[in-house]
Amino acid sequence: MLLDTPICDYGWKAPDFTLKDANGNAFTMSDHLGEKGLLIMFICNHCPYVKAIATRLAADTKQLMAEGINVLAVMSNDYHDVEADSPKNMLSFAKQHGFEFAYLVDEDQQVAKQYGAVCTPDFFGFNYLGELQYRGRLDDARLQDAPNREPELLQAMQMIAAIGKGPKQQTASMGCSIKWR
Template structure:
């Protein structure tokens, strides 16, 4: 089912978490946060919207991390019903697309629920003090040609890092619904 993310609830605090990656290493919100903020992305392996932007996400995440903004991706999909999203498939997906950030498993889906995530991809951009300032899309490329794109998420996170406040005009992310248990 195709969904759009709701608008940004400016100032909501980032819910804490402690989740494993596919190798069993635990990561908390403080582990993945950078000195200038953090991006929490809910993604999965099989969603065509995620697949279409995964390489761009990796590139944009590297840019953000180089600028002191932490990045983490979380897979909350029910992988018993969607085996392509199973933890053993996550490292291959991450490697294929060049992820240099933790890709975590939210097996009981409690973190996705705490964040209010609704689809993949769903992006949450937090300021250095842990307050929500961005809930929009990665860029304006959609599913097609990304050669002339506007990196809306990168631009927003840079503004947040500089001012502590996100842009008021944000275009929702669009994707497949999270596969709830």
């Protein structure tokens, strides 16, 4: 089912969490907040929207990380029902697309519920205080690789890193619904 993300609730405080990646390494959100902020994104392996943006997502997040902006990805789908989203497949999907960020398993789906995540991809851009400043889309290219795309997420996170606030104009992300238990 196709869904759009809600509008940004500016200033909403990010709930802390600890999740493990597919190799069993634990990551705590508050440890990654950082002085330039944190991007938390809810993605999965099987969603056609995530597949369509995966290469651009890898490039934009690599640039953000090089600029000192931290990035975590969370996979909250019920992978017992959707095998393509299993931890084993998360490893191969991340390798295939060159993801350099931690890709975490939300086994009990509590993090997605705490954050109000509705679809994949769903982007949450936080400032250094853990206040939500961005809840938009990756870019304006949608499902195509457009050479002259507007990298909205990249620009928003750079703005958040520079001044602690995100853009007032944001376009909702669009994607597949999270597969709840």
